[in-house]
Amino acid sequence: MTEATMVQRARGPWAAVWSQFRRHRGAMAALVLMGLLAGFVFIGPFLWRIDPNFIEKDAVKMLKLRNLAPSLGHPLGTDQLGRDMLARLMFGGRISLAVGLVAMLVAIFIGTTVGVLAGYFRKLDGWLMRLTDLFLALPLLPLLLVMIFLFRDSIAGILGPRLGTFLLIVVAIGVTSWMQAARVVRGEVLALKEREFVLAARSIGTPDRRIITRHILPNVLSPVLVAATLGIAAAIITESVLSFLGLGFPPDFPTWGRLLFDGIADIRTSPERVVWPGLAISLTVLSVNYIGDGLRDALDPRIRGR
Numbered sequence: 001m002t003e004a005t006m007v008q009r010a011r012g013p014w015a016a017v018w019s020q021f022r023r024h025r026g027a028m029a030a031l032v033l034m035g036l037l038a039g040f041v042f043i044g045p046f047l048w049r050i051d052p053n054f055i056e057k058d059a060v061k062m063l064k065l066r067n068l069a070p071s072l073g074h075p076l077g078t079d080q081l082g083r084d085m086l087a088r089l090m091f092g093g094r095i096s097l098a099v100g101l102v103a104m105l106v107a108i109f110i111g112t113t114v115g116v117l118a119g120y121f122r123k124l125d126g127w128l129m130r131l132t133d134l135f136l137a138l139p140l141l142p143l144l145l146v147m148i149f150l151f152r153d154s155i156a157g158i159l160g161p162r163l164g165t166f167l168l169i170v171v172a173i174g175v176t177s178w179m180q181a182a183r184v185v186r187g188e189v190l191a192l193k194e195r196e197f198v199l200a201a202r203s204i205g206t207p208d209r210r211i212i213t214r215h216i217l218p219n220v221l222s223p224v225l226v227a228a229t230l231g232i233a234a235a236i237i238t239e240s241v242l243s244f245l246g247l248g249f250p251p252d253f254p255t256w257g258r259l260l261f262d263g264i265a266d267i268r269t270s271p272e273r274v275v276w277p278g279l280a281i282s283l284t285v286l287s288v289n290y291i292g293d294g295l296r297d298a299l300d301p302r303i304r305g306r
Helices: 003-011 013-023 025-042 059-065 085-120 122-137 140-159 161-175 179-192 196-203 208-219 221-244 256-266 272-299
Strands: none
Touching: 013 025, 013 272, 025 085, 025 272, 085 122, 085 161, 085 179, 085 208, 085 221, 085 256, 085 272, 122 179, 140 161, 140 221, 161 221, 179 208, 179 221, 196 208, 208 221, 221 256, 221 272, 256 272
8 A cells, every 4th residue: 555545545535535626726716716706795795784775765866876887985886776786796696696506405406316216226217217308308498487487476475575586496496407417316326236335235134225325325425516516507597597587586686697687778888787797697607617627526536646
């Protein structure tokens, strides 16, 4: 056993993963950028205490505040109602990131469950994979639009426009985004269930439930983590598309996509109203994709150590 191997075993597998991840310069730069964006949307509102939904009641003053260019009082300018764009960009970032995280958790939970059941139980494999193929064949954006049209008003009437819209969007994105994770997990489970440690556990009468929770799921964690990072980016883009089409959150509950939608009407006179939310979406998606790329390399034992 070499000295490098002994050191790697002594410090544990997660330390080795972190060591490999740090070698990916793009992933480390993306991690720093993602930390800055998270600080901007979660810590920024404590420093910049302007209400993102404040509208001047005086009509004359409101007209003077409309579509202002960037200044010391409003570093990113104002929108068509005189609301501060910096405050709205911070507040909207919270919602966009929350939608991405929660929708990703829904998609990963469904995809992992379907993938494990399909890969481990042969009787369920055909049915679950045909269901996966069916969802893959569906046009996802029209399906999302139909779901929003059918259920938005009824759910908003029960839970309120903000919470109801949030739950509807994250569930709609989650139930239409789990198929890739299911296919990846199924492939990993098909290989894992023929490994010696699984066969040994089965030979001593270990229940299937315990084999799945103790032996299968921990070993499919790597592809699940990679799929999760990429799922966050996809969910943020999908929510932005829905908001850009005017089918997302209400105007007093802004997201980056909603800010894009509100700024389109004045893009010629105030292009910065479209540039800032578009730049925030682009940087967030780019950062998440690079972090996922770094995780994929760090969690692959064939690449680790090169």
